[in-house]
Amino acid sequence: MQYRRLGKTGYDVSTISFGAWAIGGTWGQVDDAQSMAALHRALDLGINFFDTADVYGDGHSERLIAQLRHERRESFTVATKAGRRLDPHVAGGYNGPNLRAFIDRSRQNLQMDTLDLVQLHCPPSVVFSQPEVFEVLDGFVQEGMIRHYGVSVERVDEALEAIRHPNVATVQIIFNAFRLKPADAFFAAARDADVGILARVPLASGLLTGKLRADTPFQADDHRAFNRHGEAFDKGETFSGVDYATGLEAVERLRPLVPEGSTLAQFALRWILMFPEVTCAIPGARNPQQVESNAAAADLPPLNAEQMAAVQRVYDDLIRGQVHGHW
Incomplete structure (x- = not known):
């Protein structure tokens, strides 16, 4: 495993980390025993x-991580998010009392007096330009409720606005072979501001594993079944906003680039790590085998210039028109 510094937090974190959305829900049926085995294998x-x-x-993912903290002696960093419990999810809800209640609940779920990193969870765009919201977070740091804070964003312009606030330590943004805009329009600014970048949705909701087909079934409670057009939340969260059929076509063009002995998923994760501004990719995993496959990507040799150029061509030919102007 390799490690990179997470911006101004000073944390050294694994370049392949663990995204815990899938073990909480909205990805079909989950098995807590398998989830815990995956978490333990990650530490191993x-x-x-x-x-x-x-x-x-509804907090289940946080509670599983609390169980991991109880069962293992190794220290590790936990990042959680706050804000999406708001109903309705409006900018005015990002205020001191609400954020305090959300963070206190996460502290209880995670069994942590002080949270390592709290991220605003894809709030309405206007929130990123409201200094009073970030002053509230500064207050929580001073109180000892949280050590650092960052943001999770949908769009590059939101990321650029967020890092104007000097104590924003991290930005979590969708970045993968189907979402190249952050590298063009955000990474240099993040580097200059000493902001850590967390690459979320690194496998485009499973498209970049190469295992999905046109007839792959998805359970009713899987967002890949119910949110392809943004019915429940931002469309970009599902398949990175790429039309499913187009994504499958792009995958077939990427397959020949994968080195012998590696998987497409590993190739896609190693591609992300070719960008030094990225601190880590955070793929999900629901069993130990998926963790092992993800972790192995960190130790693959660097991709060569031809491979990098070929990924760019696939993006330019098939994907750019669908996503580049939207996020």
Whole structure:
């Protein structure tokens, strides 16, 4: 496993980390025993950063990570998120009392007096330009409720606005072979501001595993079945906003680039790590085998210039028109 510094937090975190959305819910049926086995295997392999949220299974994901903290002696960093419990999810809800209540609930779920990292969870765009919201978070740091804070965003313009606030330590943004805009329009600014970048949705909701087909069934409670057009939340969260058929076509063009002995998923994760501004990719995993496959990507050799150029061509030919102007 390799490690990179997470911006101004000073944390050294594994370049392949653990995204805990899938073990909470909205990805079909989950098995807690398998989820716990996956979490334990992650620690075994040197993964030391776990990303969750209070709405993943209504706190279930956080509570599983608390169980991991209880069962293991190794120290690791936990990032959670706050804000999506708001109903309605409006900018005015991002205020001191609400955020305090959300963070206190996460502290209880995670059994942590002080949270390592709290991220605003894809709030309405206007929130990123409201200094009073970030002043509230500064107050929570001073109180000892949280050590650091960051943001999770949908769009590059939101990320750029967020890092104007000096104590924003991290930005979590969708970045993968189907979402290249952050590299073009955000990474340099993040580097200059000493902001850590967490690459979320790194496998485009499973498209970049190469295992999905046109007739792959998805359970009714899987967002890949009910949110393809943004019916429940931002369309970009599902398949990175790419039309499913187009995504499958792009995958077939990427397959020949995968080195012998590797999987497409590993190739896609290693591609992300070719960008030094990215601190880590946070793929999900629901069993130990998926964790092992993800972790192995960190130790693959660097991709060569031809491979990088070929990914760019696939993006330009098939994907750019669908996503580049939207996020």
